Amino acid sequence: MNTRWTVAPESPGSPVAAALWRAYYTEVSDRWYLLHEGRTTDVAELEREIAAVSGAELAPPRGLLLVGRYDGEPAGTAGVRLVGAGTAELTRVYVRAALRGTGGAPLLVAAAEAAARELGADRVRLDTRSDLTEARALYARLGYEETGRHNDDIYAEHFFTKPLG
Numbered sequence: 001m002n003t004r005w006t007v008a009p010e011s012p013g014s015p016v017a018a019a020l021w022r023a024y025y026t027e028v029s030d031r032w033y034l035l036h037e038g039r040t041t042d043v044a045e046l047e048r049e050i051a052a053v054s055g056a057e058l059a060p061p062r063g064l065l066l067v068g069r070y071d072g073e074p075a076g077t078a079g080v081r082l083v084g085a086g087t088a089e090l091t092r093v094y095v096r097a098a099l100r101g102t103g104g105a106p107l108l109v110a111a112a113e114a115a116a117r118e119l120g121a122d123r124v125r126l127d128t129r130s131d132l133t134e135a136r137a138l139y140a141r142l143g144y145e146e147t148g149r150h151n152d153d154i155y156a157e158h159f160f161t162k163p164l165g
Contacts, residue, residue, distance in 0.1 A: 007111040010067040012055030024094035057081045064115040078108035088116035090126040127156035
């Protein structure tokens with residue numbers, strides 16, 4: 001049992017959630033721009049996109065944002081929201097780079113799956129990009145199966161689903 005990690009609900013508007021959202025968004029945006037355009041994200045664009053997403057969809061009663069703490073310090077997130085009858089979507093799965101490989105991501109995903117069950121979902125779906133190879137490997141390892149497209153997000157390239165038992 002990993003006792004250095006704890007996972008608990010967090011308000012999407014809290015300073016902790018905002019800092020982790022900024023770290024997550026900066027990393028995935030920079031990775032995309034470096035791969036496709038050889039540059040990092042423009043600061044003005046980064047600020048505009050971060051401000052445009054409140055995270056309200058990750059608040060009860062139809063969602064939940066979870067924060068993972070490593071030795072008490074905010075270190076990762078996972079969000080879940082209902083998107084249809086019996087279906088929840090997993091989003092914002094993130095662990096700070098320095099703490100990857102310490103067991104936080106599987107704990108966050110398991111907690112999000114439990115939250116999805118409590119919200120009434122019997123399956124979880126998600127999407128990710130091709131360049132996020134670590135995420136794709138994590139989801140496969142945790143029992144998610146690649147499926148067909150379920151949304152029109154222009155950045156989404158891989159789609160996964162998992163029944164909740």
